[in-house]
Amino acid sequence: xxxxLNSTAAHAIKNIVIVGGGTAGWMTAxxxxxxxxxxxxxxxxxxxxxxxxxxxxxxxxxxxxxxxxSMGISERELMARTKATFKLGIEFVNWGKLGDAYIHPFGxxxxxxxxxxxxxxxxxxxxxxxxxxxxxxSYPVMAAKAQRFQLPDPDxxxxxxxxxxxxxxxxxxxxxxxxxxxxxxxxxxxxxxITDTSLDSETGHVRSVTLENGTQIEGDLFIDCSGFRGxxxxxxxxxxxxxxxxxxxxNRAFAVPCEIVDPVGPYTRATAxxxxxxxxxxxxxxxxxxxxxxSSYISDDEAxxxxxxxxxxxxLGEPRQLFFTTGRRNKLWNKNVVAIGLSGGFLEPLExxxxxxxxxxxxxxxxxxxxxxxxxxxxxxxxxxxxxxFERIRDFLVLHYVANQRDDAPFWRDMRNMAWPASLKEKFxxxxxxxxxxxxxxxxxxxxxxxxxxxxxxxxxTGYDPRADTIDSAALMAQMDMIKAKVxxxxxxxxxxxxxxxxYCPAGSQ
Amino acid sequence: VTKTExxxxxxxxxxxxxVIKGSGLAAWSAAKMLADALGGSADVGIIGGDEAPVLPSxxxxxALDGESxxxxxxxxxxxxxxxxxxxxxxxxxxxDGWPQSAQRVFHAPGEPLPISSGIAAHNIILKAALAQGDxxxxxxxxxxxxFQARCAAGGxxxxxxxxxxxxxxxxxxxxxxxxxxxAAVMRxxxxxxxxxxxxxxxxxxTGAHLIIECDVSEIPPADWQDMRADFGYDHxxxxxxxxxxxxxxxxxxxxxxxxxxxxxPMQDGMIASYCFDSATCAPSAAKxxxxxxxxxxxxxxxxxxxxxxxxxxQPWRGNQxxxxxxxxxxxxxxxxxAMLLSMQLDRLIRLLPQxxxxxxxxAAEYNRLCxxxxxxxxxxVRLPFVCNQIAVPHWAALRExxxxxxLRRRIERFASNGRVVKxxxxxxxxxIWTDMMIALGITPRRYDPAADALDMQQMMGRLGKxxxxxxxxxxxxxxxxxxxxxxxx
Numbered sequence: 001x002x003x004x005l006n007s008t009a010a011h012a013i014k015n016i017v018i019v020g021g022g023t024a025g026w027m028t029a030x031x032x033x034x035x036x037x038x039x040x041x042x043x044x045x046x047x048x049x050x051x052x053x054x055x056x057x058x059x060x061x062x063x064x065x066x067x068x069x070s071m072g073i074s075e076r077e078l079m080a081r082t083k084a085t086f087k088l089g090i091e092f093v094n095w096g097k098l099g100d101a102y103i104h105p106f107g108x109x110x111x112x113x114x115x116x117x118x119x120x121x122x123x124x125x126x127x128x129x130x131x132x133x134x135x136x137x138s139y140p141v142m143a144a145k146a147q148r149f150q151l152p153d154p155d156x157x158x159x160x161x162x163x164x165x166x167x168x169x170x171x172x173x174x175x176x177x178x179x180x181x182x183x184x185x186x187x188x189x190x191x192x193x194i195t196d197t198s199l200d201s202e203t204g205h206v207r208s209v210t211l212e213n214g215t216q217i218e219g220d221l222f223i224d225c226s227g228f229r230g231x232x233x234x235x236x237x238x239x240x241x242x243x244x245x246x247x248x249x250x251n252r253a254f255a256v257p258c259e260i261v262d263p264v265g266p267y268t269r270a271t272a273x274x275x276x277x278x279x280x281x282x283x284x285x286x287x288x289x290x291x292x293x294x295s296s297y298i299s300d301d302e303a304x305x306x307x308x309x310x311x312x313x314x315x316l317g318e319p320r321q322l323f324f325t326t327g328r329r330n331k332l333w334n335k336n337v338v339a340i341g342l343s344g345g346f347l348e349p350l351e352x353x354x355x356x357x358x359x360x361x362x363x364x365x366x367x368x369x370x371x372x373x374x375x376x377x378x379x380x381x382x383x384x385x386x387x388x389x390f391e392r393i394r395d396f397l398v399l400h401y402v403a404n405q406r407d408d409a410p411f412w413r414d415m416r417n418m419a420w421p422a423s424l425k426e427k428f429x430x431x432x433x434x435x436x437x438x439x440x441x442x443x444x445x446x447x448x449x450x451x452x453x454x455x456x457x458x459x460x461x462t463g464y465d466p467r468a469d470t471i472d473s474a475a476l477m478a479q480m481d482m483i484k485a486k487v488x489x490x491x492x493x494x495x496x497x498x499x500x501x502x503x504y505c506p507a508g509s510q
Numbered sequence: 511v512t513k514t515e516x517x518x519x520x521x522x523x524x525x526x527x528x529v530i531k532g533s534g535l536a537a538w539s540a541a542k543m544l545a546d547a548l549g550g551s552a553d554v555g556i557i558g559g560d561e562a563p564v565l566p567s568x569x570x571x572x573a574l575d576g577e578s579x580x581x582x583x584x585x586x587x588x589x590x591x592x593x594x595x596x597x598x599x600x601x602x603x604x605x606d607g608w609p610q611s612a613q614r615v616f617h618a619p620g621e622p623l624p625i626s627s628g629i630a631a632h633n634i635i636l637k638a639a640l641a642q643g644d645x646x647x648x649x650x651x652x653x654x655x656x657f658q659a660r661c662a663a664g665g666x667x668x669x670x671x672x673x674x675x676x677x678x679x680x681x682x683x684x685x686x687x688x689x690x691x692x693a694a695v696m697r698x699x700x701x702x703x704x705x706x707x708x709x710x711x712x713x714x715x716t717g718a719h720l721i722i723e724c725d726v727s728e729i730p731p732a733d734w735q736d737m738r739a740d741f742g743y744d745h746x747x748x749x750x751x752x753x754x755x756x757x758x759x760x761x762x763x764x765x766x767x768x769x770x771x772x773x774x775p776m777q778d779g780m781i782a783s784y785c786f787d788s789a790t791c792a793p794s795a796a797k798x799x800x801x802x803x804x805x806x807x808x809x810x811x812x813x814x815x816x817x818x819x820x821x822x823x824q825p826w827r828g829n830q831x832x833x834x835x836x837x838x839x840x841x842x843x844x845x846x847x848a849m850l851l852s853m854q855l856d857r858l859i860r861l862l863p864q865x866x867x868x869x870x871x872x873a874a875e876y877n878r879l880c881x882x883x884x885x886x887x888x889x890x891v892r893l894p895f896v897c898n899q900i901a902v903p904h905w906a907a908l909r910e911x912x913x914x915x916x917l918r919r920r921i922e923r924f925a926s927n928g929r930v931v932k933x934x935x936x937x938x939x940x941x942i943w944t945d946m947m948i949a950l951g952i953t954p955r956r957y958d959p960a961a962d963a964l965d966m967q968q969m970m971g972r973l974g975k976x977x978x979x980x981x982x983x984x985x986x987x988x989x990x991x992x993x994x995x996x997x998x999x
Contacts, residue, residue: 035959035963036959036960036962037962038959038961038964039959366959366960367929368927368929369927371956378927381919381923381931426874429871430871430875434861434863434864434867436861436872440934441932441934441935442933442934462867463863463867465860465864466552467547467548467859467862469548470547470551
């Protein structure tokens with residue numbers, strides 16, 4: 001099956017145009033500029049100071065570290081420049097019932113024994129009367145609660161090796177950092193507002209964009225990072241949007257930073273409110289806050305007041321309102337336009353997936369990097385990969401809403417009773433019946449994440465792997481006590497998060 | 511095999527009962543697995559374990575690595591199994607006459623090659639081949655980097671090295687052993703673990719917590735997905751060949767005019783089978799074709815059986831689970847049926863239902879996972895059928911068969927940009943797919959653009975040194991037969 005090789009050079013992409021700066025635009029520019037350095041490709045990023053960026057995605061997932069490392073970015077420098085703190089997970093408050101709190105960690109619970117996953121052992125022990133919460137067996141959860149942090153121990157036998165970490169950073173500073181880096185590495189930045197888009201009459205591909213000052217910029221491949229409006233993917237190509245409001249109905253948010261009053265811990269917090277939830281993302285110099293809500297259940301004024309009444313310190317400005325519709329474009333790559341960031345879709349930042357989806361979009365684009373001609377097959381593949389990524393994150397987010405037992409507000413009752421995605425229904429039944437956790441290779445959330453949310457929101461398995469019954473109960477309890485003690489001792493010998501940050505990456509030190 | 515019949519479960523019938531129906535390796539393995547996993551908390555019995563099956567097992571031989579669930583269940587070390595099961599080591603399968611006659615390729619699943627600068631080696635080699643303006647260089651250049659395939663082709667063998675700097679650290683060998691002898695080992699192990707042998711006709715199935723069926727029935731179940739046409743055979747003639755032969759570290763698969771010949775070396779000869787299309791080839795013609803491939807060797811244990819390639823869509827219904835040939839058959843290539851059995855046992859043990867709980871949930875999850883496993887494995891086994899260029903009508907027709915969407919996507923994407931599509935529940939790593947697709951003649955049209963940032967002179971120098979180290983290591987390795995004589999002593 002010898003295939004004829006195309007002349008790569010003849011059809012190679014020569015010009016890439018990125019429309020929009022912000023986090024998505026500059027992450028794309030930095031990665032493409034670095035990874036495609038060996039090719040003669042001109043990369044141009046067009047941004048306008050007149051158009052603001054959303055820039056609320058300040059909390060990240062551990063995958064961001066690999067993204068930065070792969071471009072040769074020093075973690076310490078990045079953290080110092082973006083005034084970042086470390087993140088071991090997300091605390092969810094009031095999600096199951098009012099008064100509940102749990103942390104979804106970037107790490108494991110306990111240790112498997114005799115080929116059995118730890119949660120089966122914990123379930124057996126719980127049914128037998130052990131009252132210890134599963135979080136007591138997780139080093140990252142207990143370290144986060146105690147406001148401790150250190151880098152993972154390279155020794156896999158250490159309890160301090162059982163976690164990953166991410167950052168909480170100022171996304172606008174991250175974009176600025178990547179902007180200088182990209183421009184140093186040859187990306188051309190053009191200041192200007194796009195007023196027109198020209199399409200090829202035969203192929204329907206975008207041929208060029210025209211700026212307010214009349215400059216025309218041509219490209220073989222366009223990356224739309226223009227945010228919600230989707231300047232190219234929607235306004236020029238009318239790609240269409242798959243609206244997921246029936247599953248995730250929150251459609252507005254207010255965002256405002258506030259001062260820090262107490263030392264901050266290495267975790268983000270999401271507190272469920274009357275008709276939505278409030279985020280709290282602590283950085284070195286301020287705390288990012290926002291209130292995501294559903295406008296059918298609460299007025300804008302009430303939502304704004306809810307946010308302002310629940311800040312830890314004085315607000316640093318007026319709350320900014322955002323409007324959105326959860327979902328994604330019918331095609332994230334249409335013709336020669338790839339939508340990355342908010343132009344591609346929006347899933348509320350409950351699990352810090354906004355920047356991750358940007359990263360995933362960039363990585364997938366590079367894996368499928370097309371020729372200037374015949375890119376339809378690459379586009380199809382990209383859309384398959386990214387659609388699955390979006391859908392799996394959607395299911396995971398929906399779980400937070402439907403697995404609630406709150407009776408204090410109509411919003412929460414309605415969320416509990418709404419139509420679930422079928423794929424989520426199966427996962428839910430498998431877990432409650434027998435402790436079977438969703439396990440797939442494609443998707444960002446691994447079994448410990450599902451376990452954290454299920455158990456954190458009081459969805460406890462009634463059954464477990466019957467092989468656990470072959471383990472002597474006393475021996476099992478001793479083993480579990482030993483893990484709990486190991487976690488507690490590990491946390492005690494871990495440094496304070498604030499001390500670690502002050503030494504490792506103090507703001508302004510680079 | 512000594513028949514031991516206790517005739518009933520132990521008296522204490524308060525425990526959940528697990529009943530296995532079937533004979534041979536699958537049944538004894540399932541029984542041993544359950545007895546070990548559940549300890550004294552359940553009773554495990556087997557009905558028909560020592561009886562001859564209605565149809566012979568499709569697992570007459572199997573390749574196992576040291577970490578396989580079957581190896582673990584046997585309680586034996588790899589060397590003990592090789593000694594007691596007439597076996598040897600294997601580095602893979604030689605597809606002799608693929609992609610077209612007079613050519614051969616190896617499926618030799620070793621450890622992934624070290625990656626330079628995050629770029630897989632085939633991208634660098636493709637770039638080098640394109641720079642020379644001739645894609646024909648690509649495949650031969652790449653083959654030089656397939657260490658395990660080269661060891662197999664040279665008939666060489668040595669155990670994997672612990673030192674990551676040694677090319678031998680790339681080896682991932684398995685044991686190739688006799689299925690019947692291994693079944694006897696498993697039977698003894700199961701009985702030692704407390705498995706009861708139950709008579710036919712009793713009421714042991716009544717009230718059983720779980721019933722596991724292992725043997726294929728003469729009439730496939732209604733939900734059997736028939737794939738015989740995709741593989742081009744529906745019957746199998748197998749024989750054992752006695753006598754002292756060279757013992758290469760690989761099995762061999764060779765296309766014949768009406769099907770596929772498999773030859774698996776054993777210490778005392780070989781096991782040979784011809785899977786053929788009964789619509790175009792009579793049994794006598796199949797036998798003549800098989801014998802013509804074996805020369806004047808002495809044959810014994812001739813078995814002729816229908817081969818219903820395919821799978822049931824719902825192997826677990828109610829409290830009955832079908833495994834092995836009762837659930838799915840893929841035939842002898844790549845030891846696929848033994849692989850399926852291993853995967854089914856692994857899935858089953860992780861999803862054992864708890865007494866008093868709704869079994870439908872575990873059944874649904876088991877069925878979902880088994881469907882993924884079957885799809886993955888059948889795609890991989892189908893790959894050489896789809897990519898064959900054999901100038902024989904039988905094989906030309908197989909080229910024209912519709913390709914499953916999952917496999918079609920893999921081939922097209924690889925041909926496009928050298929990337930291996932990743933699905934949930936991958937059985938084979940990307941390197942294995944890459945090796946086979948390149949070996950079968952698929953040359954990607956593009957390479958990873960990041961390769962353009964590499965210093966090609968330096969990279970090719972580095973790859974050249976690797977090839978040199980491979981050459982020297984292979985030259986110093988003993989022949990497999992020689993190595994086997996040493997370890998058998």
